[in-house]
Amino acid sequence: MRADRLVSLVLLLRQRGRLTADTLARELEVSTRTVLRDIEALSAAGVPVYAERGRHGGFALLPGFRTELTGLNHDEALAVLTAGSGRGEQVFGLGSALASAMRKVVDALPESHRATASDAAQRILVEPETDLLSRRLVTDDVPGATVVQVRRAVLAGHRLRIHYAATGRPPQWRTVDPIGLVTVRDRGYLLATRSGADRTYRLSRILAAEELPEPAQRAPRVDLERVWRDRCAQFLSDGHIAVLVRVNPARREELLSSAVAVRAEEPDDDGWLRLEVTFQDSRHAEWALWQLAMDAEALAPQSLRTSLRDRAAATATRYAREVAPHA
Template sequence: MKSDRLLSILLLLQTRGRVPAGELAQRLEVSTRTVYRDIESLSAAGVPVYAERGRHGGIALLPGFRTDMTGLTTDEARALFVLAAQGAHTALGLDDALGSALRKVMAALPAPHRPAAELTGRRILVDPDRWLSGPRAEADLDALHTAVFTDHRLRIRYRHSGETRLRTYTVDPYGLVAKAGTWYLVADRRGRPQLFRADRVASATLTDAPVRRRPGVELTDVWQQLRRQVEERPAGVRVVARIRRERLDLAVRILGGALTGPPRTGGAEDADDGWAVVELAYPVVNAVRQLLQFGDSLEVLDPPEARRVIADAAAAITAVYAADTRP
């Protein structure tokens, strides 16, 4: 709607100052000509807006002009209060600031929108942690939070998964990402993107050198690239297994990303005997040991080398307990 677009232009100009017409057009997904027509409409409505042409020109408001109009719709106000329930602000020590900000937003909302926004805060709860995730290692987010806003290179001492010794890296941070309750530092190391779990960063020290981010690359770009690398990692071993149907829901929750598709529960193999067939992908064959936790409720069918890994592991476990020689 044109009224929403006019309000968006006004709020962008208040926030950014002078903005090129082309950038406004791109943000609003309209033509530059439409932007100039909207500027004329704002001016006719008494808003002191003007356009400057030339290389460093753009559209701007007269200095000192402000409006208290938030322009939030009911849905937009509700979205803010749902966002407040995400929990990320707690880890960053922003609880008090968020509470203060929401009170200001509530006061600025048109009276008809306030009940819906207030009710959303009472009726929607977002818990980012997984069930039975256990205690989490503490992460020093204060140092990392400071680092990503100072635009300086960062020296970290970091422990990789499965290692005990710390490694030292100098990185160029793009920002922090919270995913499923876990915080990550997203940074370039030697010009290549890399992901660092915040709870494995033993120490973080700012350097005097300015950050060296790749031109035109933002945090969201790097995160999407790293996420694809994790999720689209080629599978070295494809495994077919069958699992008792009463354990299927649990298996889907636990195996998660290893599953290559939905379980088959209606095929000839499992139509009458209470089994479902699942297909999984693992980077190496020894990773199928993960399936031992399901005991005799799961059987690996293929490939033969995966069956041997399970059989050898089960035999080794049996040997440990068969002797009953506890220390």
């Protein structure tokens, strides 16, 4: 256990630079005293870790010190990292690189561990193509050549020229400054700026792409999770409708599959769930709740309740009249 912790400590310092003992203790889930003992052990073993005192002090490794994982090329290493985010390797065109990287990882294992690891891998299935209801997951189809150009521009920090087909508009060429790539529910998105304004592009709507030689206008570092969160908040505030709804727990997933986002969720007194969800507009909300019939009830806004009531009344009137069968 201590050997694993020492390796993790070195990797933390390699990847994140100078860190305080308190930060290292939180990351490694040990006490500060244990971290100090580990630092001393690393120094005694010849690892060039040193301390800097003062307000912005901490522990760091001498510049240029590396721990090598040999045998993986750039795309394979990227694929292994991407695999931690679900099916991103498929969305970003890294599937073959991931397969190659995993073969190298297995081959690098000691003989005594190889068979055990292979057997364990056969007993774990992550994100299969169908769920228990035999519904196939829909993954965006992005041409391989296109996603390679997009990915290269994002990672190299170069500008990108894309032929983009926005909804309801003819495709247009545009030049953007790429920030990062995000995959959500097997849909890939390019986060970028265009003429300084924030833009989010769906990868499946990029018909062609070309990495340009000039550098992108962007910050040297990015908190992609924060950027995505801000983009989502902006998206939800632009013309969408918030709906308070009660739903039978058995139909919860069906409701969520049609909603744009979920803002709040809590159990109701009768065992149902009370959720605040967002839909694209009033027509979208009415359609989604109508599919759930008696297993859902819109509580707000009142305009949605009224439209659902009128629709139900009109339907009841139609089916209340007698219809003579054809001879």
